[in-house]
Amino acid sequence: MDYARFIRLRRPLWEAFEAELAATRGSLRKAGYESLEDMALHYRQVLHDHALAAARFPGTAAARRLQSLAIEGTRRLTGEGRQRPAGLRTFFSRTFPLAFQRQLGLLGVVVALFLLAVVWGLTVTALRPAVGLAFLGPEAARGLEEGQLWTHSLVTTVPPAVSSSRIATNNISVALTAWTGGVLAGLVPLYVVLLNGLMLGAILGVTMHYSMAGDLLEFISAHGLLELTLILVSAAAGLALGRALVAAGDRPRATALREASRDSLAVLLGCVPWFVVLALVEVFVSPSPEVSAGVKLILGIALEVAFLALALRPIPLESTPEPRP
Amino acid sequence: MAEIRRESILGLDNIRLDLPVAGLGSRSLAAFLDYIGLGIVAAVWIVGVIVVAGWLVPGSTAVLVITSLFLLEWGYFALQEILGGGRTLGKRLLKLRVVTAEGGAAAAGPLLIRNLVRDVDLFCGPLLMAIDPLSRRLGDRLAGTLVVHDRERETAPVLGRVPPGWGARELAVVESFLARAGTLGDPAVAREMAERILARIRRDAPEFLTGVDPGLDPAGDPVAAVRQALQAEEA
Numbered sequence: 001m002d003y004a005r006f007i008r009l010r011r012p013l014w015e016a017f018e019a020e021l022a023a024t025r026g027s028l029r030k031a032g033y034e035s036l037e038d039m040a041l042h043y044r045q046v047l048h049d050h051a052l053a054a055a056r057f058p059g060t061a062a063a064r065r066l067q068s069l070a071i072e073g074t075r076r077l078t079g080e081g082r083q084r085p086a087g088l089r090t091f092f093s094r095t096f097p098l099a100f101q102r103q104l105g106l107l108g109v110v111v112a113l114f115l116l117a118v119v120w121g122l123t124v125t126a127l128r129p130a131v132g133l134a135f136l137g138p139e140a141a142r143g144l145e146e147g148q149l150w151t152h153s154l155v156t157t158v159p160p161a162v163s164s165s166r167i168a169t170n171n172i173s174v175a176l177t178a179w180t181g182g183v184l185a186g187l188v189p190l191y192v193v194l195l196n197g198l199m200l201g202a203i204l205g206v207t208m209h210y211s212m213a214g215d216l217l218e219f220i221s222a223h224g225l226l227e228l229t230l231i232l233v234s235a236a237a238g239l240a241l242g243r244a245l246v247a248a249g250d251r252p253r254a255t256a257l258r259e260a261s262r263d264s265l266a267v268l269l270g271c272v273p274w275f276v277v278l279a280l281v282e283v284f285v286s287p288s289p290e291v292s293a294g295v296k297l298i299l300g301i302a303l304e305v306a307f308l309a310l311a312l313r314p315i316p317l318e319s320t321p322e323p324r325p
Numbered sequence: 326m327a328e329i330r331r332e333s334i335l336g337l338d339n340i341r342l343d344l345p346v347a348g349l350g351s352r353s354l355a356a357f358l359d360y361i362g363l364g365i366v367a368a369v370w371i372v373g374v375i376v377v378a379g380w381l382v383p384g385s386t387a388v389l390v391i392t393s394l395f396l397l398e399w400g401y402f403a404l405q406e407i408l409g410g411g412r413t414l415g416k417r418l419l420k421l422r423v424v425t426a427e428g429g430a431a432a433a434g435p436l437l438i439r440n441l442v443r444d445v446d447l448f449c450g451p452l453l454m455a456i457d458p459l460s461r462r463l464g465d466r467l468a469g470t471l472v473v474h475d476r477e478r479e480t481a482p483v484l485g486r487v488p489p490g491w492g493a494r495e496l497a498v499v500e501s502f503l504a505r506a507g508t509l510g511d512p513a514v515a516r517e518m519a520e521r522i523l524a525r526i527r528r529d530a531p532e533f534l535t536g537v538d539p540g541l542d543p544a545g546d547p548v549a550a551v552r553q554a555l556q557a558e559e560a
Binding site: 002003004007008011018044047048050051054056057058059060061062063064065067068069070071072074075076077078079080159161162165166169172173176179180181183184241253254257258261262265 | 336337338340341342343344345384385387388391392395399422424425427428429430431432434435437438441442444445463466467468469473476478479483484485486487491493494496497500501504
């Protein structure tokens with residue numbers, strides 16, 4: 001086919017596709033089902049014309065016009081960006097639990113490492129209490145000598161609303177850092193897990209040394225269990241990225257990373273609202289002398305159970321429609 | 326206009342698409358503009374919160390500042406890209422757009438992922454972009470995205486008839502000339518080139534010049550003659 005004939009025969013199709021692209025510039029939803037089907041057909045034809053023009057008439061105006069049409073058509077008609085995003089209900093009832101459950105193995109590893117670090121911190125502090133005091137700083141150490149936990153200042157020095165927003169944003173930042181740091185071969189989430197474990201062990205050891213471990217456990221009983229769980233879950237999500245990078249298996253690393261990032265992001269996002277709830281608990285319930293230790297413990301366990309029940313709920317396999325004959 | 330680097334990907338039906346991939350320079354400039362925008366938004370927001378919230382709801386200023394700075398830090402880029410079809414303010418100014426590795430529209434998830442690792446990319450992103458043919462930073466690799474130039478669609482004139490024996494190279498030269506003839510600084514240059522093309526037409530397809538050959542009329546416009554001879558469609 002010569003150039004002029006090619007253009008004469010095919011130009012009406014290109015112009016029709018250009019008109020369809022212009023008519024649906026704001027949103028493809030403007031077009032009805034049939035128009036969309038026509039558009040998809042025209043897109044495919046344009047794509048084939050582009051392949052022909054690129055091979056037979058490279059560098060010509062028709063080839064360039066078809067190339068830009070093919071690229072714009074691909075962007076407008078393909079990709080996941082055109083899909084309606086799943087709602088929050090679907091996310092928390094299906095996407096998050098599925099992603100969480102796929103990551104349970106790594107979570108087990110993270111929990112084991114964390115417990116090891118706790119025991120390590122506890123042992124070191126039992127042998128040398130100064131190590132634990134170094135974690136807390138001189139002011140908290142002075143407070144312990146006077147028989148007062150540093151947690152007291154959480155609500156006495158700044159208004160509770162400020163404390164809770166600061167705690168929530170700080171905890172979410174730690175979780176996000178643990179996740180994003182996963183791309184550095186999983187080193188950052190490992191650091192976060194080990195440091196948190198070591199600090200908890202050391203602080204427990206110090207408070208035991210000053211016979212105030214009971215007060216500390218009472219303070220953290222309402223929020224601590226779930227807060228640590230969320231940090232560990234976020235770290236496991238980050239570790240999933242590190243694993244994809246280091247041990248991609250027989251897939252290209254880019255593919256392994258891309259697949260791991262989808263699941264681990266779902267896990268991370270599923271944790272975020274809980275951090276906000278916990279910040280409120282940490283400011284309004286945990287330090288409150290009016291709330292008994294038993295109530296705080298029950299609240300802490302209830303929050304943990306609620307999170308785990310949501311994350312571990314059995315998800316039925318999605319039914320696939322029968323293929324049409 | 327600078328030449329745009331194109332990298333091939335395989336699209337639908339394994340047809341090659343040469344995407345106009347954005348390189349390190351244009352992307353860094355877009356990011357620079359975005360960070361300036363972020364600084365301005367943060368400054369205006371903080372001042373606004375201090376003035377308005379302090380007056381309307383005293384005591385809420387610190388909470389609003391802490392929360393909004395956190396949201397700006399983690400969400401400024403991602404939210405713009407999600408709402409703007411893969412474009413932030415800087416990308417709009419430089420006509421760049423985020424697309425999937427297959428050239429399609431990127432969904433909210435990948436756009437969020439590529440922006441959450443932005444802090445890590447501040448350190449290793451430029452190096453990764455410099456050594457990758459598709460100029461992908463770490464966030465792009467994680468999310469499976471690319472940044473491409475989002476140029477206007479090509480509307481160069483195409484020829485309606487072609488003298489026998491002309492190949493793609495001759496066609497491309499003539500079409501390119503017709504597209505740019507009006508913008509050439511020196512009309513004498515345009516005239517000289519048009520006359521050369523007319524000479525080729527006269528040699529290969531003299532019938533195309535019937536009634537349009539300016540050689541018969543010294544005052545005629547050779548560029549218009551080329552246009553008339555080649556853009557007229559064959560019956």
